[in-house]
Amino acid sequence: MTKRISVALLIAILSTSCVSKKLYTELEDKYAKLKKENRTLADTNDNLTKEKNQLDLDYKALQDELAKTRSERDKLQNDYTAASNNLKNLQSSYSALEKNSNDELQSNMTKNRELLAKLEAKEKALAAEQARLDKLKADLQSSSQRLAELENMMAQKDAAMRKLKETLSKALNSFEGKGLTVEQKNGKVYVSMENKLLFGSGSWAVGTEGRRAVTEVGKVLGDNPDITVQIEGHTDDVKYQGSGQIADNWDLSTKRATAIVQILLENKNINATNITAAGRSQFSPIAPNETAEGKAKNRRIEIILTPKLDEISKMLNEI
Known part of the structure; x- marks a missing residue:
């Protein structure tokens, strides 16, 4: 300011004194140039x-x-663990049903048919759960691999910056x-x-x-x-x-x-x-x-x- x-005062003084028009013009041009430079620097x-x-x-x-990726990886791990436990329960149930079916086959055909129907349903559920489990496992492996690559890349960046420092x-x-x-x-x-x-x-x-x-x-x-x-x-x-x-x-x-x-x-x-x-x-x-x-x-x-x-x-x- x-x-x-x-600059303004100088121009005012020169404009009222015996100064050549050329000098006055040069001062005006310089003032305009300074204003332009000031605006450019501010921008x-x-x-x-x-x-x-x-x-x-x-x-x-x-x-x-x-952080979000790590959270998703942890969620997939939990889903995988839950699915594994569910699979074990289904397998145990399947074994029990099969045993009961064999034991009761001769004594009660009606009960045997019911057990077989339940067994078939359990087998289908087991197959579906196994497929879901396989998909979760593949997703987890893929996510873990990408996360490891990302963490490795960030570690390399940090190491490079430490070396630079x-x-x-x-x-x-x-x-x-x-x-x-x-x-x-x-x-x-x-x-x-x-x-x-x-x-x-x-x-x-x-x-x-x-x-x-x-x-x-x-x-x-x-x-x-x-x-x-x-x-x-x-x-x-x-x-x-x-x-x-x-x-x-x-x-x-x-x-x-x-x-x-x-x-x-x-x-x-x-x-x-x-x-x-x-x-x-x-x-x-x-x-x-x-x-x-x-x-x-x-x-x-x-x-x-x-x-x-x-x-x-x-x-x-x-x-």
């Missing part, structure tokens, strides 16, 4: 936030579907204690860099030490082309008071996230379609903003690495 007022930020939220929803849906930790070991951390949670790997390692106050230009850290991350990502990368810029709750090309904390956090993306893309092995950048401003703190230490932790860049879940989604749809 300060920037807009300053980009909204789109990236929506994409990030959708990815979180997709991941949760996959977890819910896995270890590789990043090793590559970034020299930055330990300089505001850089690497951790794995919720199936993702988070590389967090405090601004003291990357940027000067109010700037989105990455310093030498910060560039070196980002370049090391890029080397690891270049060797893992199937990883989805989300770059998030964060600020503390102190409102931006400067002027020039920055409008507010939203604008600053977005520019900082984009600056990190540009450094990563210097590595030609990284697929740009796997990367998104987002500015989160002050609205996702990890520490209280009441202390200088907390503010420092909140001023950060987070590089969030997520495995692609296309194959797992396809398998869940097939179950």
Whole structure:
């Protein structure tokens, strides 16, 4: 807002003083261009936030579907057990009826016919129950196999992310204690860099030490082309008071996230379609903003690495 007022005031002053029409026109064009850039950045930020939220929803849906599949597997197991017990009861009943039929055959033909009729009905029921049991067993085996494959695939994804976290930790070991951390949670790997390692106050230009850290991350990502990368810029709750090309904390956090993306893309092995950048401003703190230490932790860049879940989604749809 300060920037807009300053530009408007400058235009008003120049329009009332002895300024050439060319200079006045150039100032107007520049003002219009800045407004357009501001709108574009705001739209980009909204789109990236929506994409990030959708990815979180997709991941949760996959977890819910896995739980549902396990529940269905357990239900099939219970049905199988119940059917097996029923089959045993039918077999026992069949044996008893057969014995009674043999014992009473000579003494009571009428009773024997009734027993034979019951026996025939029992045999039919037994055959039907056996068929149902066989189907339940086949369904259970099929479901168990698909569930095992799904669990194995998810375990492989988790193992790959653990290996990625270890590789990043090793590559970034020299930055330990300089505001850089690497951790794995919720199936993702988070590389967090405090601004003291990357940027000067109010700037989105990455310093030498910060560039070196980002370049090391890029080397690891270049060797893992199937990883989805989300770059998030964060600020503390102190409102931006400067002027020039920055409008507010939203604008600053977005520019900082984009600056990190540009450094990563210097590595030609990284697929740009796997990367998104987002500015989160002050609205996702990890520490209280009441202390200088907390503010420092909140001023950060987070590089969030997520495995692609296309194959797992396809398998869940097939179950």
